[in-house]
Amino acid sequence: MSILLTLKNINLSFGQNVIFKGSELTIHEGDRIGLIGLNGQGKSTLFKIIDQEVTPDISTPPFTYDKSNNPFKIFSIPQELNIEDFKDLNIEDFYLSFYPELYKAHVTLQEDPSNEKCYEVFQQLNGWDIQNAYLNYLKGFDLLDLTKKVDELSGGERRKIALAIGLSSTAEILLWDEPTNHLDIETIERFEDELMHSRKTYLIISHDRYLLNHTTDKIFHIERGKISTFKGKYLQYLEYLENKEAELRKNLDKLQNHHRRELAWMRQGIKARRTRSKKRVEGFENIKSNISEIKSRSRKVVNLGLLHSGRKSKRLVEIEDGNFSYGESEILKDLNLVIAKNDKIALIGPNGAGKSTLIKIFKEDLKLSSGHQKNAQNLKVITFDQNRESLDLEKTPIEVIGEGNDFVILGDGTRKHIVGYLESFLFTSDQAHRPISTLSGGEKNRLQLAIFMKESADLWVFDEPTNDLDIETIELLEKELKAYKSALIIISHDRAFIDNICESTWLINEKKVEVFEGGYTQVAPYLHAIELEKKVNAEVSKKASISKKEKSNSKMSFKEKESFSKIESLIETVEQDIESMNNELAKFDFSDMSLEKKKEYEELNSKKEGKDKELEELYLEWEELNSKL
Secondary structure, eight states, rough: OOEEEEEEEEEEEEETTTEEEEEEEEETTTEEEEOOOHHHHHHHHHHHHHHHHHHHOOOOOOOEETTTTTTOOOEOOOSSOOOOTTOOOOGGGGGGOOHHHHHHHHHHHHHHTHHHHHHHHHTTTHHHHHHHHHHHHHHHTTTOOTSSSSSSSOOOHHHHHHEEEEEEOOOSEEEEESSSTTTOOHHHHHHHHHHHHHOOEEEOOOOOOHHHHHSEEEEEEEETTEEEESEEEEEEHHHHHHHHHHHHHHHHHHHHHHHHHHHHHHHOOHHHHOOOOOOHHHHHHHHHHHHHHHHSSHHHHOOOOOOEEEEEEEEEEEEEEEEEEETEEEEEEEEEEEEETOEEEEEEEEETSHHHHHHHHHHSSOOEEEEEEEEEEEEEEEEEEOOGGGSTSSHHHHHHHHHOOOOOOOTSEEEEEHHHHHHHOOOOHHHHSSSGGGOHHHHHHHHHHHHHHHHHEEEEESSSSSTOOOOHHHHHHHHHHOOOOSEEEEEEEEEEHHHHSSSEEEEEEEOOOOOOEHHHHHHHHHHHHHHHHHHHHHHHHHHHHHHHHHHOOOOOHHHHHHHHHHHHHHHHHHHHHHHHHHHHHOHHHHHHHHOOHHHHHHHHHHHHHHHHHHHHHHHHHHHHHHHHH
């Protein structure tokens, strides 16, 4: 594949914070790139550099942005839509917010529909093609009422609009920044399918490891100011990292042993220090430097310290024949559910299916309309829902966690120094003393986890815990939750997260809760069957509507009436022939087949396939004639 874009000598700092240091990257035509790295390492900033919104620092040698003499466009789809500046646009026209010239022409046409120049602008800029593609994608994502204003929509509906805008772009390079946040699994899989069949070059920042592994074939990893490139799937990259880390640990052991020997030498008496060689002193300093480097390159281990209350009761919540309604509107029905002490449950379903309502029922914030519910005495339920608005942005993480104290008292009564506690959530000392307003979205999420996990509870509910978290932190959270011994409910669209933690999955479908053993992988075939069923039902309704129209507009001719009187007996005859052939085929013994018998079988099977085709054609003819009857 030809090279589209090369960036060299990327250097960028914000005050003392070094984002990139002599980095470089190359994008080839057809590349499908996953961009990963800890939050705050520069993923979104790199997108802005590629899109030429941000210019790197002046350096020697200088930064170069080489398009290889290829005139192409770059299109960036951000995490959040700019709704504030385009409140006048409804869903149907919101794509215009990404095309200033088309938007300007649209506003003029609203005032003067006869303005020919504006129509020419749309023609020249492929405006009509973009519009048609955008509207088709909206329909595919089940956004049908296009007259709504975007500021009236939920987070998930806004993300669907962003997906439609990105997929309808005619640009050669697409930049997707966390495209699947707030989306239900069904929509994520539709988007995934579109990407897999796309011929576009694209880069994706995403915490969804299923999405990364299925839709990318190259990884850009930002780490300590550098961008490393790996050609292969995301899971292959993880395997590569594991091998690399194993080698690092091996080297670290060797260096530490060497370091201990050299340290003993360095600590000898005055006389020995006078005579030691300069080279050996320098060698000692190099060892210390190498050890620090290897330690920083090794993955940090986070200790989230999730606590439980030590409750002995096995059943925490039990619901029999439960139903719940808001007024006349039925929300959930036929609930027969049990949450036991060690359960790890994934709660999934489309947005608006009733997941939050069910959690409120478990907490007894809402009462069942009918049925019976029994909760363990004094049951303590805590929900983590990433409400960033609750954070005081002027305060530092230390002030928020410590509440004026140097030590934090955890739910099990243990004391831990605030800095050490925050380090277990991957905060550096510098970050711990900075105002929360300077932290990235993912860092704020980690801080909320730190606040949240000071508590103890009988039942923990995690509502979309992986949104905006980088992959490294997600994996660390996974590890802690897998080891946790008390009950968890996880509401998440992160399929890998569910698979790696949950032992059962509860799916809300058609107002009922269906229980599956295992994680998302166990439920996936069922979800796909539901999706297929929806498509079939829609197709049946469509055909019924068409048949009704045809029936009202056409009458059966004399010849067609004659055919119709004979066709049912023809169908019956062919069906009998097929049944007879199936019986004959069933008699063949495949364990002892001579060449003659094999030929006989193939001829009979071929004849049977011909009859199957004939029967299908007769069915179609009967259906068409019957619609006119």
